[in-house]
Amino acid sequence: MKSLAVYNLKGGVGKTAASVNLSYLASCENIQTLLMDLDPQGATSYYLRIKPAKQINSKKIFKKKSNLIDRNIKGTDFEGFDLLPASMSFRNFDIELGNMKKSENRLKKVTQPLRKQYDLILFDCPPNVTLLSENIFRAADYILVPLIPTTLSLLSYKKLIVFFEEFGLDTKKILPFFSMVERRKKLHKQIMDEGEITNLLHTFIPYNTDIEKMGIYRNPVCSYNPSSPGTKAFVELWGEVRKIIF
Amino acid sequence: MEKFVFLITLDSVPDVIPSLFLNEFPYIEREKTFSGRLKYFDTFDCKLIKNGIRFYKSGGVYKLEFSDNRSPISFKQKTLPTMLNTLPESISEVLKPLVGIRSLLPAVEIYFNETPLLFLNDDRKIVVRGKLKEFSISDPNEVNSKLYRLIELLPLRGYGEAGKTAENILLKNLPGRRIKNNELLKVFFSSSRYVSLNYTSKPVFNLQPQMNAFETVILILKGLLSVIKANENGIIGDFDTEFLHDYRVAIRKTRSVAGQLKKVFNTEQLKGHTDNLKKIAAATNNLRDMDVYLLSEKEYQKMLPPNLHEELIVFFEDVKKKRKKEKKLVTDMLLSEDYQKRMDSWSSFLYSNKTVLKGDEADSRIINVAKKYIYKRYQKIIKRGCNISNTSNDEEFHQIRINCKKLRYLLELFSSLFPENEISSAIKQLKKMQDTLGNFNDMCMQQEHLNEYLYSIPGQNSDNTRISAAIGGLITSAYNKKNDCRIEFYERFNEFISNNNKMLYEQLFKH
Known part of the structure; x- marks a missing residue:
């Protein structure tokens, strides 16, 4: 069993779209997949x-x-x-974890029995750095980080690296990829061309209205629009991720 | 999550079925109907289906499905599966424990129509997956084709309650009943020409101690006759070697029981029949010998150094040729009028009791008769075994082996008369000794046949010299193994005459 977290300190970066579509694509290949929606927003x-x-x-x-x-x-x-659906009670995770001994490894332990049932577990994480985030970083084999090619987004990525180093976590687990990319925007192109990010995945997810419409169709874009550029990008991303994690 | 399967006992399935659920499920989606044929494969004795494995071909793809949690396996191949070595290795490994040396036969072909139904909640989320299915064993367009209709419901994980709701709607509104997953398939299998759900090479007789000896023995012999008959087609079709094996064992058991319990019948009247069976079995001896050779081809190879393996191929080619001839002789015999006449006569002997003359022990209680003959045979084995020494010849071992077989048949056929644990412990103990004696006999036969073969190799050229060397190697190996069996026999026999075993036999069978 492999585990993958989809995380960014910043919200609105295409984290949920990536979690849902990558889980869907994995299941299409007969990989028994569980997606845990740990973000109380429940998107x-x-x-x-x-x-x-x-x-x-x-x-x-x-x-x-x-x-x-x-x-x-x-x-x-x-x-x-x-899917493990989100619950509003998840907002209390940090308080509960804070009251426990060896609190940083709790998520890893409670997901242990699920290893027999699934080949892949994905964690869709809330956008913050908390005790829950640390739990996720320790439980997951890899952390996928969607980055919009903007200065703020890069800043949040750098903060994540610092956090990993401070807490003695393995930064090699971090797999960033560009998300919601608009190549015609000068800034996006410039940041992507700079090539300063370690472990950056080759695939990027474009800004695509079909992906945005997931809120209307309430389905993975890969399922309702197989020929969309968004779908093609997720298929390519999944192929790249699968090679690394399996 | 368990699948709920509901068999509808209506002659036609109304199109309104989906609407039955609309009070509880806001949306029911009916997907496109598809149809096809499923060709099921199984061993003659239906080992797969009895163990919850469905092996079928549909639309050019072979599929294995399991009743337990194992995931289904699909694969493609052009040829029909027969023996395990005709399948991909990963598949034969899965089937090996159940199929062994049996062949896979085309059990039954089923026509089906399937319409998926999706049960959605108010978010238009699927909560239960349903299937409306129609099956028939012949083309559904034919006039007399009987259709079986069912609905399957499988709630998605976490939606068990919705599943229960749908089940209750079915139970309340449609005539029919819940069935087990494989129940319908078993109905189809029971109409198969090639496989038999009821077949067992070792029929179990539910006997009571007070039963009349004559009637009980007739009952056992009838059971054995049905085993003999059941295997005839498989021998003629040459599907696998187990048909002939089971056929011969059933004849041997018949002769053994009839011979040992002869006082139940009129000896003169019985003799004609048992002599017939003896001749029939003898006519199959050579074919069985060839089968045994071919089944142990790999073991033979292991006995010889690799540089003589090629010569062994020549030998086995010869065996295959001989087998072909023997197979034809046996088929001709089974299809002959003479054979039919002999078997019909045995059958009428068993089924028309009135013309059968009874012997002195016919009206005894079966428990007394069984105990008497089992104990008698036990004592005979002990007597013969104690006379065995280093100088004993092969024939003396052979005689003990025959006596052990006779005892084994009595123990097994009358097992239901005795406490289960004790009788299986007696059988287990005896089986150990039989295994050693069986190996000893196999080596004797091998030595004899290989010697015959050696003297039949013509002329002297380098090829034949090498073949002779290979056969010589096999004869030496058989001789050495035979001697190992002799030593092993003493150990087994000592266990057989141990105090524990003696007490067991006295307690169970001594009057």
């Missing part, structure tokens, strides 16, 4: 037409032998692709 769950989970007790979810995750998993409309 991922909305895209997949799954209602937020009501009863997840954030206090109990990280306890030893807790089966709360397993009990709340829902099948999406696509075979081999399941």
